[in-house]
Structure formats: structure tokens, C-alpha cells
Amino acid sequence: MFIYLDKQSLLHRLHPVTKIVGLLLLFIWSMIFNHPLYLSIIFVMVLFLSILAKSLSNLEKFSLLLIILALFSTLLWSFFLRGPTRLFKLGFIQISKESLLYGMAMGIRIDTMIVSGIIFLSTTRTEDFTQGLSSLGLPFPVSFALSLSFRLVPTFQATTSTIIQAQKSRGLDLESGQLLKRIRKYIPLFVPILIHAIRNTDLLAMALESKGFGFRKRRTYYLQFRSTWKDWLSIAILAGLISFSFYLRRNGCGVIFHRI
């Protein structure tokens, strides 16, 4: 399963640095408010972005995860926080209007961040990511390793699922038993996975070295990126929105709890 979608869109064409900075700005933006209404506005804008990025199909794949996370966060925060306006009480469980709203806000915040991440991965190849990190000043081997880790997730997933099936075929039953017993049951999975990972990394390192990886400090790139006015405009718009949001927040808008 690869998240990257090989399409042509405004976001695909942006400079990787713009996309990395943009992603960080989106994270910051979603941290400013803790009111569900304000966060919803941000969420809707991020959704609009994913339409621009032609990556809705990827959001669909993750939709179940997004819904579950939002629900869980809403429930958990509502139980654990106490607010002045009580809505409901049963034994030691009590929910207030404020804690419910805060919970919803946290759910929307997590989803906003994940959706931003999915948009980023849908429009950015690992090679773009590597180059972006390099142009931000990271040494090439470091940026390469960082982006490679994303690339290796699917390969790793595939092996893990093979190993699970192999052990299930030998009668391993992961579903039943008490917690402690169940943890022990994972040993037959961890050992082969670990060994596979070590072996794989070893081979990959050899293949890289045989292709001149780390040969010189400098290297050229086959992909060429030039920043255009669109890059500057995108960052400017995001920065503007964030500044405005900070202004609102300082004036007391979009806040349920001031401090937890």
C-alpha cells in the first residue's frame, strides 16, 4: 500500500520545501484553538485542500480510522475533564457541556492533523521529501534515511502479514487468552520480524553502497524543482490565516478551556 498518488495537481507541483513548511504550519494552525466550531472551519479548509490535491481517494481509505479517532477522543476527554455546566451524571461518570465540546475539538484536531499528513504523503514522493529536507539544510544521508523510513513501511507491513499467517498456520491463536499470556504469544512474531528487518537493512545498505551512495558530499538530482509565485503565495496565505487566528485567540475567541 503506497499513499503517494501519481497525479497532476496544484499541490503536486509545489516545491517540496513549501509542502514541508506548509504541513508544519497546518499543524501549528490546528493547535491554536480548542473550540470545535473554530477547528471545524480549519478542518473543512483542509478537506478543501485535499480536493485540490486530488487525494480524496486516500482519505476514503483512512475514513474509518478518522471516525474512530474522533469518537474516542470525544468520549475520553468528556469523561476526564470537569466543566461548570453539568449535562449528565451516572455514579462517578459525569459529562459537562464544556468537556464534551473540548473532546469534540480534540477529535477534530487529531483528524485535521492526520488529513494534512495524508495530503502531504499523497502529493509528495519520498524523493521530493528527501530533496525538500536537503534544501532545508539537512545532510543528504540524513534526509534520505528519514524519507526512506516512510517508503519502507509498506514492505515491512507485507512481511509482517506473511509472518502472522505463517504462525497462525502453526496453530498460533492471537485472539484468546489473558493479557499477559497474549503478550507472550507475540514472541513468535517479533523474532522473525526483527530478523527480517535486520537482514533487509543489511542488504539495502550493500545495494546503496554499490550504487555510490555517500560517494561525494555533493550530488545532483534528476528531479528539478523551481519555486514559483504559487509557493510564496501558499505560504503567505497560511501565514496570514495563522496570524489572524492568533489574534482571535488572544482576544478570547475559540477557547473552551484556557488552561488544563
Place this chain on the structure above:
Amino acid sequence: MKAIEVNDLNFAYKGGAKKALDGIKFEQEQGEMVVLMGHTGAGKSTFSRCLNRLIPHFHKGDYSGQIRILENSITGKRVHDLVGQIGLVFQDFESQLFSTNVELEVAFGPENLCLPREEIRERIDEALEMVRLKGFERRESASLSGGEKQRLAIASILAIRPKIVILDEPTTDLDPQGKLEIFSVAKLLRSEGYTILFIEHEAEAVWEADKIVIMDRGKVVTEGKPYDILKDVQLLENHGIRPPQIAKLFEEINEPMLPLTIEETLKVFKKRDWKISDEKYAALLEKDEQHQIGYGKKIIEVKDLEYIYPGNIKALDSISMEIREGEFLAIIGQNGSGKTTLVKHFNGLLKPSKGEVKVAGEDTKGKQVWELGKIVGYVFQNPDHQIFADTVEDEVAFGPRNLGIPKEKISHYVEQALEEVGLEGYERCDPFSLTKGERQRVAIASTLAARPRILILDEPTTGLDYREQKSIMELLENLNRKGHTIIIITHSLWVVAEYAKRVLVLHRGRILLDDQTRKVFSQEEKLARSFLVLPEIIRLSNRMGRTLLSLDEFKYCLKR
């Protein structure tokens, strides 16, 4: 000019007890194709890694000796100093590829060499042209077939324009079609003037080499022209290489003249008036029928099975078949034809999207994998995907313990399973210290110990040398004789011909053929359409109007 010159090369891995390379002497002229053969563990890969300095820089150990590449000593050089001269392609294509798409994979090497963009563009074109992957530039490497992936790995090396290309068992993990693709790329490279060092198991594929070198226990045992090496059946068998069948036939009937091709062989037969005896062939057919009568009751029944993977990919379509107790069935077909998907239905790892699968009379729907595990044992392709315990004994006892077999019985079952696979005395050994062939046996024993009636094995012979392959198959034959139903998935058609009694050919998720081995293998053209090329001896007999599955059968029926 000499491309490679090696003198008295010695190497022992750090912590390794034995020398991996022991006084190697080796020479290769520029433009030559040399094939390196020998047992698994003979030191072939180790040798190839010395040539581009991965040894001693990446793998540490005791190293001594002189190597000259293109007439320059490489002593003291680093791996990247040799990048433009030697390119190394590894067996495991999955872990060599890491880029998003085909062209970026090929661009990686030239980028590291700081080449300008236009030049990289040219080199991508040239390299992809060479491995016939033009038009694949934007494809994700994950979406390629095995053969295509390995060709991509080769292209990514060619883009660096090395003078010497080393191919380290590039075909081991490929299906027959993929293998043919790699051989034809190797041929093309040679005609383009590359110097090629090809590490390969299959003797029949290396007739075109300039020289064959055989290694054993870290030494070069012998070298010579393909014709001289390949007709020496004894030599080949001693070094874990399956001899070409026609060569073996002529040796066994004490006929010194050796024809190389099937055409030539037919000419020899005609000249001497050698024929296949009708009575003896009839006796073989009679034996086939007898065998079939001996099967027990239906143990697996598949009806109108359809399986759809997430993302609406139809992997199996209208499959109906039955397997009786005591059968030895081989499932063949290209990668992606649905072989593994089908057998995963037999132990409940997958459940039908449509249709039904019954095991021992019961529908697999609603059954857990471990419940079916009492009847169906499944040995996965790579033993390293399941071995985890500290001792062989614990590893083998894992299955029976999971199935809740009482303790007193387990040790007995384990003992018997180890005996059946020929690993008695290994109980206290660390499974990770064993060879691949032995680990494969541990995996089989660990499945056997649960005493399943059906044994499924996915590619049981991949990555093993001829001697190991034969001994695994003899083990399965033995288990079959004792009453186990055996189902194997394999690409190795000589294995099918010599051991399986029935063959199921899958093609794009459908059954293409399903019959006795002899009847399936008589339909050579139909199989060829699925890129399944039969072993020499069967093709030879088919040309003579009969289907003989093994050398023994051929000798038995040959009227001289």
C-alpha cells in the same frame, strides 16, 4: 585485457569458524561471460562481494590476497572507488529497490556520481532500453512483476555504466517467465560488450557462457568450456548442480557422443534407430491408473470458488476441484496466477468470497485457522518467516503445543517428526545456526509434529541447491507413501515431473489444466502459452510421441 584477476584470495567472516574463501585464483577476460556455480555455501556470493570491496569494508573479517580489476590493483580502495567499474546485482530484488518509480530508481546511481540532469536522462533511457523496460518510467516498482523488478535492479546498475556486471543469483526467486527474461537480458549485455560474472544454479541456462567456474568450500575446483563441464555429470552432481538431462541420459547409457539440443538428440536416435518401446510405455500408463485407484476418500472439496482481494482484484475465479486422501498434487503457474491464494483457502487463512471449500467434509467458513491446523499443515515458502525459538526442539514443539496436544505426547511427536525429516540429534541446536536446507527441514518438522493429514508446501525447493532439493523431495515422497496427502506449489517443473502424481495448472485465477502429471505434461503447447517450459527429457519424449517424465522412465522405455 584482463577484466578480473584474482590471486590467492582468502577470507573468513568475523566470528566464522571456517574460511569462506580459501586461496581463490581466478581470471576473466574483458567481454567474457563467466558463470560461477557450486553448492549453496560454496563461497560464490562472498567472492563476488570481494570484487567490489563490500568485503572487507562492509563485511568484516580476515582478508588477504590480491585482486586486479581492469588491470589495476584494488587493494586499499573503497566500495565507491569501484562504482564506475563494477556493478553488483543481488538475488533479493525486493530489498534493492527503494524509489517511488522506475525512472527514479535508475537515476539514483548517476545522481550520486554528480552527473548533470540531461546526462542522467540519457542514461535512464539507455539502461531501460537495455532491460526492455522502456515505457515503464512512471510505474511504481511495487506494481512490477518479479522479472521486471530484477530487470529494474539491473538497469539501476547499468545506468552507472560499469564495465563489469556481476549478477548474484538473479533468477533464484523468479518464476519461469522471469528467469527467461533475465537470461535474455544477460545475453544482450554480453553482445553489447559488457564483462559478465553470472552466479547461477541452472545448468541448462548457461550453454552460452565463455567459461564455467565451479567452486566448493571456498576454493575454485575446476573451470572449462560449458560443453566440457556440462557433460561431466559426476562433477556437476558432486557440486550441487542438476546436470542437463540429455547429458545425464547419454552418460548413463554409456554413449560417449553428446548432442547438445533436442534436435540433435533426435537425429542421433534416428541414425541408430532407437525408439520408445510400446509395451513398456503401456506398462507405465497402467501404473498411473493403478496409483489413482489407490487414493482414499475426498479430503478437500472446492466448489465454484471465487476470491476477491480488497480493491476489487479477482484472484480466483470459478475454481472447482477435489483432492483425495493420499494424493501428491503440484500446483503450477506464473506468479500472480492464484496458486498461493488457492491453498490459503485449504487451511482457512482465506475464506471464499463466493463458493465453498470443504476440508474433511466440513465447510471452512466459521472455522479458525488453528482448528483446521489439526488436519492441514501449511509450510510457508521462507522458513525464516516462522523460526523463532532457541532450540530446534522448542521450534518443532510449537505447533502441537498450540493445538493443545497433551505434554507427554508432544515430546514423542517431536522426536518422530525430527526423525522423519532426518534431523535426529539436532534437538538442542540453535535453528538459526543451521543451513537454509536444514531450516527448511525444521519448518517441515514443526508442521509434521502436529500430525496433519494434509501437508501443503509453498515452494519447498526455492533457494536450495540440487542435492538439497532432491533430499527435500524424497522426504515428501516418503511422507506421501506413509499416507500423507501432499500439496506443493512450485516453479520447478522437473520436481513436478519426478514427484507429483497430479498437476493443477492455474492461469490468471482459473484452472487451465488439472490431470495426471503425464497427461498434463503431454500438452506442451498449452503449457508454453503460460510460459511453462518442460524439462528436456519430457520435451524429447513428447517429440517422439510419448510423455516420459523422468530419466529413469526414459531409460526404462528406450529400445536400443
